[in-house]
Amino acid sequence: MATETAAKKTAVGIDIGGTGIKGALVDLDEGTLLTDRVKVATPTGAEPPDVLKAVKEVFARLEVEDSATPLGVAFPAIVKNGRTLSAANVSDKWIGFEAEKFFEDGLGREIHFANDADVAGIAEVRYGAARGKDGLILLTTLGTGIGSALLYDGVLIPNTELGHVQRAEHKHDAEHYAAYSAMEREKLDFPKWAKRLQWYYSYLEFLFSPDLFIVGGGVSKHADEFLPLLDLHTPIVPAVHRNNAGIIGAAALAAPIREALPARTA
Template structure:
């Protein structure tokens, strides 16, 4: 019997920090996910303590050398968090990966949360086996994005902050705005149309994948969009960040790499 290949994925958010061991062959949690509330003062040290608690919780299921992939609501550049969304500003310009490796005593690989979700969809979900350029967008409080070209992640794309018609794109088209302004799906779809047609013109993708909680209602708005590019809802939903982070961690550790753009083998 072939041993199960595992890595631990942890997803850091503004309200909760979630983690689970991931079966890397199936792209699924190998046991139930655990969630701990994000500390009210979400400084690097406080968040690191919660992450350590999660790792300890799953320790008996993991080899001591099992890597940990961690998503952050931030731009992550060579292990340094360069921004901070819904977490303490102390993360900005902070050597986060270094702190977490010292705290956990394990190989740690940090990645932007939307990038992790995109990797999961590319490896296991709606974009599995897709060739060319895949752009995943997560529609939520803002608009997160991930760009994956022939299985290779292009990190930190931040396409939600494109300026379109004089506005930051996510300030008009995020699902939060739909709720706050009481927009119908039909009216919101007009804003999404403008957003996606600009992204389509700039990057000529081969596939759009749409994630975020609102993707559950994809049938209400995706058919209203008129694009050249196929556009489909994400499949992994709220597991994507954890699964993508775990896959990246294992991939980088196996190749002896850190802080680099990983190459994903969609046929593995």
């Protein structure tokens, strides 16, 4: 592996999710995976020591021989100054937790640590559907929950957490109602699920007047089954990197973001 990738600018990205933890070695010039994606199940309860053990397993299985290869880690929580301030689909023990230092101590190396949807936004602005686009772009990841990344003229506005907008006169928030997990839990078909997505994206459209919606997460590979059913004023497209965006974006944190951004379109 070291011989094949010696001339490439590379980093490892690890994406921690509510159901799975996955990682790969990434080509930072192209925004592509240089290895097969390694994936393990997120431990039941997702408490810090168990998640760290799973991350160690993913990293070990990647067999990255160069100890200087940067490592980026994406996590499903508000992340500020290395501390996780929320806990979406993981243990409440992550709330107020010094997560970045915990992973650095456990892995014995420096890492780049950020919210999972935010790094997916970085992947799309550097290498995907938001590349070279002006204006306000809103990326959402539809999976166990709903993550969001807000980008203005290529600049990330972090920790938006728009999956947790509240539904008037309802007990649960948007992600409980409209995430892909809701479709699976309630055995909805795509047309029925699309009605929920219609409410969600119409509401975001009203709140932010975006120039583009990007839809990521594993279900985006089935985008032709549900995106055409939505009636919005804003263009809506699937993420180019789909379920790999978290890996690619986490790895991309190892390189200066502004350096890699393309020239703006007219």
